[in-house]
Amino acid sequence: MPKNDPQPMLREPAEMQFAAELAALAASDTAAKPPGWKLSPRAVRTFIVGSEGTPSAASPKAAKGKKPAAAAPSTDTAITRKFHGDDAMIDRAIVTLMSNRGLLLVGEPGTAKSMLSELLTAAISGTSALTVQGTAGTTEDQIKYSWNYAILLAEGPTPNALVPAPLFYGMSRGHIVRFEEITRCPPEIQDTLISMLSDKVLYIPELKGEGNAVYARPGFNIIATANTRDRGVHEMSAALKRRFNFETVPPIAEKKFELELVAKQAGEMLYHAGAVATIPDNVIDVLVTTFLDLRKGKTEEGTAVERPNATMSTAEAVSVAFAAGLDAAYFGDGTVQGQHLARQLVGTVLKDSVEDAKKVKQYFEVVVKVRAKKDPNWKSFYDGRGVLGQ
Numbered sequence: 249m250p251k252n253d254p255q256p257m258l259r260e261p262a263e264m265q266f267a268a269e270l271a272a273l274a275a276s277d278t279a280a281k282p283p284g285w286k287l288s289p290r291a292v293r294t295f296i297v298g299s300e301g302t303p304s305a306a307s308p309k310a311a312k313g314k315k316p317a318a319a320a321p322s323t324d325t326a327i328t329r330k331f332h333g334d335d336a337m338i339d340r341a342i343v344t345l346m347s348n349r350g351l352l353l354v355g356e357p358g359t360a361k362s363m364l365s366e367l368l369t370a371a372i373s374g375t376s377a378l379t380v381q382g383t384a385g386t387t388e389d390q391i392k393y394s395w396n397y398a399i400l401l402a403e404g405p406t407p408n409a410l411v412p413a414p415l416f417y418g419m420s421r422g423h424i425v426r427f428e429e430i431t432r433c434p435p436e437i438q439d440t441l442i443s444m445l446s447d448k449v450l451y452i453p454e455l456k457g458e459g460n461a462v463y464a465r466p467g468f469n470i471i472a473t474a475n476t477r478d479r480g481v482h483e484m485s486a487a488l489k490r491r492f493n494f495e496t497v498p499p500i501a502e503k504k505f506e507l508e509l510v511a512k513q514a515g516e517m518l519y520h521a522g523a524v525a526t527i528p529d530n531v532i533d534v535l536v537t538t539f540l541d542l543r544k545g546k547t548e549e550g551t552a553v554e555r556p557n558a559t560m561s562t563a564e565a566v567s568v569a570f571a572a573g574l575d576a577a578y579f580g581d582g583t584v585q586g587q588h589l590a591r592q593l594v595g596t597v598l599k600d601s602v603e604d605a606k607k608v609k610q611y612f613e614v615v616v617k618v619r620a621k622k623d624p625n626w627k628s629f630y631d632g633r634g635v636l637g638q
Contacts, residue, residue: 258520261377262370269295270371272325282346284422284467285372289342292371296338296364298329331364332505337495338364344493345372345424350445350470352430355497358561361473364497365426368471373423378414382429388440391415391427392450405454415441415470419450422467430472431482438488445470445491477559499543500562506536509562514569518577525573527584530625532569535589538629539565542611553611556604558597568596586625590632609633 263270270287273295279288287295331338344351345368353361369376380391393416399409410416418425430438444450448464472492474484500506511532518525541547543560558564572588580588598604612633619626 256520261375262366263375266295266328266330266370268325269327270374273327273371282467284465286374287371289346292342292368293335293338294327295371296329296331296367297335299327330367331360332500332509333360333364333497337497340493341368341495344495345469345471347493348445348448350441350472350492352472352474352492352494353497354474354494355476356499356561357475357477357559358563359497359499360563361475361497362426362428365428365471365473369424369426373467375423376426378418378423379426379428380414382427382431382433382437384432384434386433386437388437389413391437391440393452395454407455407459410452410455415444416450416462418470419444419448419462419464419468422465424467424469424471427470427472429474431474431484434482435485438482439485441470442485442487442491445488503536503540506540506562506565507532510536510565510569513566514573517566517570518573521570521574523574523577525577525582525584527569527573528625530623531584531586531589534586534625534629535565535569535572538589538593538611538616541615542608547615549615551615553615554607556598556601556607558599558601558604560597564597568592571596586627586629587632590629 257264273287273291277288277291279290281288285292341351341353341364351368353365355361366376369378380386391413393413394411395405396409396411399406403409412420414425417423427441444464448468450462450464452460452462454460500509507529511527511529514527514532537548539560539562541553542556545555546552568589569584571592572584575588575592576582576584593608594605598608612630616626616630616633620630621627
């Protein structure tokens with residue numbers, strides 16, 4: 249965004265949102281960097297999992313006998329934790345991106361695969377903009393390159409008529425390319441990646457001479473994501489699978505982490521939306537507990553409940569909290585209550601599924617009703633259930 253542009257971005261990419269942290273890490277990063285990387289692997293890890301703000305704790309010259317965690321800033325800049333999950337998985341992902349294989353992040357929808365992909369590319373390449381969004385309509389041109397047909401008709405197939413796509417840029421500049429929802433693409437589109445991952449070259453047969461090939465520069469790699477819900481839509485070929493290391497990104501297992509994450513992200517979204525609303529911790533607890541119960545098919549008390557087909561992920565919980573905050577800000581007194589959560593649960597999670605609505609309605613009658621007798625927040629949540637019958 250130009251500096252003189254008075255309009256803020258609706259959502260800044262990771263390299264802009266965390267520019268100060270990246271700059272602080274780069275300024276103090278003395279660890280070895282792989283060719284083409286902006287930061288060392290230690291610094292990339294710190295950028296994602298955070299630090300305590302103590303440079304010596306993450307310096308490569310840590311105390312004897314102790315494993316250095318990562319490079320940390322030499323200033324007072326705090327490096328926040330941005331991904332709540334398995335730190336060992338983060339280490340393996342970083343190692344994969346240093347190797348000759350691509351990284352495939354697999355998991356349920358809403359487990360922050362795309363966010364992790366964005367964070368990794370921002371820290372390693374300095375940009376997360378080289379992204380292909382996989383769909384049933386994604387074409388080879390959108391992945392590799394296309395042509396400016398006006399120039400093509402005037403000059404023929406020349407480099408001047410070429411319109412680079414993300415993989416062209418990634419290979420020529422030595423940057424990581426993100427391929428979102430790769431299994432949504434037909435197999436013939438997926439397999440265009442095989443030669444680029446194995447031979448690290450992109451051929452342009454229309455051009456003649458030495459300029460008909462783009463050879464990958466150091467730093468190039470691919471991070472792809474795939475939802476387990478899409479398994480079987482377009483299965484990856486065995487040849488393509490061999491060129492990726494698979495890492496499963498599970499849902500957040502600890503309730504404490506999920507509570508913190510939902511509260512933080514919903515608060516940030518409300519702030520950027522200009523909505524003045526307060527979400528009490530007890531209300532966040534109602535929301536997260538509901539999602540955990542329905543996600544696992546079992547309540548904290550041990551009661552079995554039917555799991556809806558809808559995605560009951562942390563990302564969806566954040567969406568409900570955000571929508572409830574907007575509801576309270578513009579149609580209430582600015583304080584989110586359980587009834588706001590119940591109202592927004594329908595449009596955000598249940599969509600138009602009649603069966604899911606029945607399952608959630610049963611959850612309200614079997615579980616929420618009992619809790620409502622002991623807790624006013626659950627009572628407010630239960631009182632808002634009327635929308636489930638519509």
